[in-house]
Amino acid sequence: MSFYNKFLEVKDIPFHEHFQAVTPLAVERVLQKERLTEEDYFVLLSPAAENHLEQMAQIAHRRTVQHFGKTMQLYMPLYLSDYCVNVCSYCSFSLTNDFPRRRLTMEEVENEARVIAKMGIKHIILLSGESRLHSSVEYLQECVHVLKAFFSSVAIEIQPLDEKDYRELFEHGVDGLTVYQEVYNEDIYREIHEKGPKRNFRYRLDTPERGARAGLRSVNIGSLLGLDDWRKESFMTGLHASYLQTNYLETEVGVSFPRMRPHAGSFQPKVNVTDKNLVQALLAIRLFLPRAGINISTRETEQFREQLIPLGVTKMSAASSTVVGGYSEPNVTQSQFEISDDRSVEEIKALLRSKGYQPVVKDWQLI
Amino acid sequence: MSDVLTIGGKELTNRLFIGTGKFADHKQMGKAIESSKSQVVTVALRRVNMEANEEDILADIPGHVTLMPNTSGARTADEAVRIARLAKACGMGNWIKIEVISDHKYLLPDNEETTKATEILAKEGFVVLPYMSPDLMAAKRMYDAGAAAIMPLGAPIGSNKGIRMREMIQILIDEIDLPIVVDAGIGKPSEAAEAMEMGADAVLVNTAIATASDPVEMAKAFDLAVKAGRAGYLSGLGPVSAAAHASSPLTGFLG
Numbered sequence: 001m002s003f004y005n006k007f008l009e010v011k012d013i014p015f016h017e018h019f020q021a022v023t024p025l026a027v028e029r030v031l032q033k034e035r036l037t038e039e040d041y042f043v044l045l046s047p048a049a050e051n052h053l054e055q056m057a058q059i060a061h062r063r064t065v066q067h068f069g070k071t072m073q074l075y076m077p078l079y080l081s082d083y084c085v086n087v088c089s090y091c092s093f094s095l096t097n098d099f100p101r102r103r104l105t106m107e108e109v110e111n112e113a114r115v116i117a118k119m120g121i122k123h124i125i126l127l128s129g130e131s132r133l134h135s136s137v138e139y140l141q142e143c144v145h146v147l148k149a150f151f152s153s154v155a156i157e158i159q160p161l162d163e164k165d166y167r168e169l170f171e172h173g174v175d176g177l178t179v180y181q182e183v184y185n186e187d188i189y190r191e192i193h194e195k196g197p198k199r200n201f202r203y204r205l206d207t208p209e210r211g212a213r214a215g216l217r218s219v220n221i222g223s224l225l226g227l228d229d230w231r232k233e234s235f236m237t238g239l240h241a242s243y244l245q246t247n248y249l250e251t252e253v254g255v256s257f258p259r260m261r262p263h264a265g266s267f268q269p270k271v272n273v274t275d276k277n278l279v280q281a282l283l284a285i286r287l288f289l290p291r292a293g294i295n296i297s298t299r300e301t302e303q304f305r306e307q308l309i310p311l312g313v314t315k316m317s318a319a320s321s322t323v324v325g326g327y328s329e330p331n332v333t334q335s336q337f338e339i340s341d342d343r344s345v346e347e348i349k350a351l352l353r354s355k356g357y358q359p360v361v362k363d364w365q366l367i
Numbered sequence: 368m369s370d371v372l373t374i375g376g377k378e379l380t381n382r383l384f385i386g387t388g389k390f391a392d393h394k395q396m397g398k399a400i401e402s403s404k405s406q407v408v409t410v411a412l413r414r415v416n417m418e419a420n421e422e423d424i425l426a427d428i429p430g431h432v433t434l435m436p437n438t439s440g441a442r443t444a445d446e447a448v449r450i451a452r453l454a455k456a457c458g459m460g461n462w463i464k465i466e467v468i469s470d471h472k473y474l475l476p477d478n479e480e481t482t483k484a485t486e487i488l489a490k491e492g493f494v495v496l497p498y499m500s501p502d503l504m505a506a507k508r509m510y511d512a513g514a515a516a517i518m519p520l521g522a523p524i525g526s527n528k529g530i531r532m533r534e535m536i537q538i539l540i541d542e543i544d545l546p547i548v549v550d551a552g553i554g555k556p557s558e559a560a561e562a563m564e565m566g567a568d569a570v571l572v573n574t575a576i577a578t579a580s581d582p583v584e585m586a587k588a589f590d591l592a593v594k595a596g597r598a599g600y601l602s603g604l605g606p607v608s609a610a611a612h613a614s615s616p617l618t619g620f621l622g
Binding site for chain 2: 065066067068069070071122217245246249250251252253291353356357358360361362363364365
């Protein structure tokens with residue numbers, strides 16, 4: 001079983017023509033429906049649907065409040081290591097970027113944890129560059145052992161692993177996995193992932209399924225918007241999420257739509273994804289998958305994130321540092337990407353409350 | 368006239384149970400619980416912050432209510448049992464609402480795993496209230512396993528669709544010798560009244576109150592509706608005639 005078969009079925013459809021052919025009437029028909037098909041989701045990503053964003057927003061808001069309540073899950077990223085074996089044209093951690101690399105010792109992991117925990121955050125996600133040597137399963141296990149004392153949920157966003165590795169990490173207390181396909185266009189994928197194991201498109205595509213089979217509670221996927229036509233990328237991401245939801249009922253499926261930000265390399269986005277485009281992508285997936293978690297990161301600006309709160313978002317990161325050791329020792333080394341919203345946890349909480357939302361810092365209990 | 372519902376040795380005079388998951392803030396939740404006059408409140412252990420601070424959901428639940436921690440997030444009987452034990456260890460009492468959900472698409476309960484967890488926890492002395500898909504055989508098994516009440520869903524959770532499982536729930540009310548608490552799906556006060564008129568012993572409401580424009584007033588409305596429905600049930604609803612009385616009777620010739 002693999003999403004790859006589904007991917008092969010749809011990858012060559014003439015997306016551009018089909019998106020252009022969607023009529024306003026087709027959009028209106030979809031907006032009357034309660035349960036959406038893949039075709040309906042496609043319709044909502046079309047240029048024609050751009051004229052219905054307000055109506056889509058009202059429905060998205062209603063559905064989200066209905067299923068998630070007026071709540072917003074807060075979490076923080078913890079960067080463990082910036083060693084990476086891949087050469088990727090868009091990422092600052094790329095092997096060819098010359099900067100002093102670093103991996104946290106257990107003592108440093110604890111220092112970082114202490115600072116994050118003091119901010120009142122109980123859910124964290126561990127991040128690293130992709131290196132089986134530096135962010136090995138053994139190293140991650142050691143980290144989780146330290147972090148368990150501070151947090152009630154620990155997720156990972158690291159290099160793709162085998163199913164048995166995920167099972168081992170799950171048994172040690174890791175409960176969630178985030179892995180972005182980055183781009184669902186195989187040609188672009190090969191072009192931008194120049195060297196290293198990340199070049200294996202299929203292995204990465206099957207990663208969420210390996211995690212789900214290993215028993216992880218939540219799996220979060222996404223495409224990095226700006227690498228190809230965002231309508232097509234959003235469609236593929238939605239199909240992938242829907243496939244996971246249907247085939248791995250026990251797993252909570254979440255989606256993210258990270259948008260490319262400026263970084264140290266010279267790579268610039270291939271496609272300009274506007275705020276309006278991003279909003280359409282969010283609304284369309286909320287209508288298609290009413291129970292999926294939707295995550296919005298600090299890559300987006302403060303003002304924009306504020307506007308997105310009622311549109312279907314269920315998870316936000318706060319006060320994030322994308323630097324290894326960045327919480328306990330600010331102003332060191334290289335960040336993976338620049339963040340645009342650097343408000344503190346308290347500021348984000350106050351903002352959520354002012355918008356009528358309850359900030360949720362804990363929504364799982366390690367058992 | 369006293370109309371008391373007894374569950375796990377506790378005598379309840381109010382038949383509206385409240386869920387706490389979806390409120391905009393804890394203070395508002397506390398006020399809604401007060402205005403609902405509810406005596407049983409369910410809290411997901413996953414949301415309870417053990418290190419008490421201003422985020423602690425328990426701090427805003429009025430002290431006089433019975434806490435019914437729930438096992439939200441459990442995917443198997445084993446996980447539900449572990450969560451229940453943790454809740455007890457945290458001093459949340461010995462009531463437990465078992466939720467075992469291994470379907471994240473519709474969030475439908477897994478009756479089989481729920482029954483297993485019920486049996487283990489009832490033996491350990493918990494007052495067990497299993498949340499379930501209304502099914503007579505499953506409810507009988509939960510009864511045998513030691514459940515203190517049965518909590519069938521009225522419609523998929525969060526759907527606000529009302530008592531869509533009406534016929535199945537009626538069968539449970541008629542056949543199962545345990546309190547039946549209709550949980551999930553109730554979107555309006557009138558639907559809570561409907562469940563009570565059917566003879567349900569209580570209802571549990573979360574989404575409809577927590578996401579109302581004015582949760583405190585809505586909680587009050589539900590209290591009234593539950594009382595009205597219960598009174599209607601107790602006073603014996605008049606028979607409903609399926610057809611109007613025929614003006615040309617077919618048996619008139621019998622004289």
